[in-house]
Amino acid sequence: MSTAPELSSPKRPVSHSTLGRAQRWSWVFQRVSGVILIVLIFTHLFINLWWGDGINQIDFAFVAGKLANPFWQWFDFAMLTLAMIHGANGMRMIIDDYARSPWMRTTLQWALRIATLVIIVLGTLVLFTFDPCPADADPSLLPTFCFE
Template sequence: MSGIVVESPRSPASAGGRIAPQYRRNKGKGGNFEMLAWLFMRLSGVILIVLVFGHLFVNLMVGDGVKAIDFGFVAGKWASPFWQVWDLAMLWLAMLHGTNGVRTIINDYAERNVTRLWLKTVLYVACGTMLLLGTLVIYTFDPCPVIDGVSTVSSFCPAP
């Protein structure tokens, strides 16, 4: 028993002889970013709970429930700047929260620096694309469209 050497759990050679990923060995580099990312996950999670449950309550409990969700319902909500900002905040926080979580998983499980670089590049491009498209949909959505020259007049649309 005296010949057995037990590595310190915090040493780079722990975890079955594998060397810890580069980002973990250099605690001085990016330490502040990782702390801010950790804090962002906690704060955005709490805010997302409020945004998502508010969204579900308005969409499912107020009015006729899920049967009432159609183009007119969404158009009526997005005719109000309040709901545009609400849904935009929910979109941005959910995308950034999820992207940060996947970034952490990539850092934990991608062993090669090149693999980590490409996975995070794909992740960031996908996140940016979804944020751009989602923001455009919310702010360029026309709640009072004219289809084939016919104005679809709803209660929230101004008279033609």
């Protein structure tokens, strides 16, 4: 009869005092952000795909009109940051589970952190510095409030 294979030791030493607490917060964050994201994303899809003229109304003026409104700026900011951190936290666990060498794990984790940060910073800049009435634009593309 063959004997059961021996399990190799864990890839990372687990300290129950510190890592345990961080893991618990990460678990709670994924659940809470997941529920909030369902509300944010379905509202986003409803407004952009169905409400009014639906998908046909999406043009520069539509986006400019939304991003001139602080409500939609903060709504999009919440969706952007929560979606990015939720996705990155999930990827972090997948890298920890599957990366075979410590070098590969460290490289992938840093690539993930940098990509997440760059996307959050660029996305936030778009949301809060967007000019809805650029001076040299074709007037037929601009929202009506640019001429009031």
